[in-house]
Amino acid sequence: MIHSHLLALLAFSALVAAVFAVLLRDDARSRGRFGAWVFASFVLSAVLLGWLMTGLTR
Amino acid sequence: METQSTEAPKTPETLARPLPVAAGACLLGLLLPGAGHVLLGRFRRGVFFLAALLALFALGVSMDARLTLRIGLDDPLALVIGLGQLAVGLPYLAARALGFAAGDPRAAGFDYGVTFTATAGLLNVLVVLDAMDVALGRKA
Numbered sequence: 001m002i003h004s005h006l007l008a009l010l011a012f013s014a015l016v017a018a019v020f021a022v023l024l025r026d027d028a029r030s031r032g033r034f035g036a037w038v039f040a041s042f043v044l045s046a047v048l049l050g051w052l053m054t055g056l057t058r
Numbered sequence: 059m060e061t062q063s064t065e066a067p068k069t070p071e072t073l074a075r076p077l078p079v080a081a082g083a084c085l086l087g088l089l090l091p092g093a094g095h096v097l098l099g100r101f102r103r104g105v106f107f108l109a110a111l112l113a114l115f116a117l118g119v120s121m122d123a124r125l126t127l128r129i130g131l132d133d134p135l136a137l138v139i140g141l142g143q144l145a146v147g148l149p150y151l152a153a154r155a156l157g158f159a160a161g162d163p164r165a166a167g168f169d170y171g172v173t174f175t176a177t178a179g180l181l182n183v184l185v186v187l188d189a190m191d192v193a194l195g196r197k198a
Contacts, residue, residue, distance in 0.1 A: 001120045001167070008121075008170045012177070015114045019181050022106055023188050026198065 013042035074195025083193045087186040089147045091178075094189030107185045111178045115146050115153075118174025121167030125150060125159045125175065139172060145179035 002008045021035030075083075075098065087094025091111040095104030119125070127140035143150055153159070162168060191197040 002117060002170070003166070005170075008167065011117060012114070012170075012174060015110050016177060016181065019107065019110050019185070022103060023184055 009043060009046050013039050013046075017042065073192075073198070075193045080190055080193035083189045084186050087182070087189045088145065090149075091146065091182045091185055094186060095192065098189060098192050100189075100192060107182075111146065111182055111185070112149060114174050114181070115149050115178040118171040118176075118178065119153050119158050121171030121174065122162035122165035123158075123168065123171030123175045124161030124163065125154050139176040142176035142179040145182050146175070147182065150175075150179070 002011060017035045017038035020038050021031040025031040025034045079097075083094035083097045085094075086097050090108065092104035092107035092109075095101075095107060097104075123143075125143055127144055128136045129140075130137065161171065165171075188197065
């Protein structure tokens with residue numbers, strides 16, 4: 001059971017990025033690069049959106 | 059001196075399977091994530107998909123996701139989520155049989171759980187389409 005929002009985000013991003021990488025790329029090197037890019041995109045966009053939305057609560 | 063090989067090069071087209079095998083791989087993949095790839099000889103890829111999608115689904119269930127299929131267009135998003143969860147196949151049926159269907163909407167992770175479980179099923183649809191591409195020789 002995951003109790004942390006950040007941990008949930010990291011687990012979700014890692015698993016989905018890994019599946020996308022294996023589905024969309026054929027060799028190990030490009031899978032690693034593409035998976036890392038997807039993972040970083042998920043995490044950074046969520047953090048950025050969260051940071052932008054803090055303005056709505058003030 | 060070079061000798062000419064009579065063997066055709068192993069392009070994806072030469073690896074195309076008969077239509078019943080392709081249909082069987084898709085059905086098997088819908089029942090259990092990655093099973094279609096295993097049937098087609100892509101053992102490592104199939105086991106990887108099984109592990110990743112089962113982990114995603116199990117994490118969602120552990121976060122008290124509700125596993126119910128709401129048929130009807132009054133709430134289209136609930137329909138898509140329900141169909142997405144159903145697309146995981148046997149793990150979805152097993153979780154329901156084990157009493158995880160109701161979930162707990164008051165739990166802190168409820169929305170995350172629903173997202174995890176629905177995403178696992180929707181990704182499995184992509185995995186099944188990938189297995190079909192492999193079976194039809196469109197992809198190595």
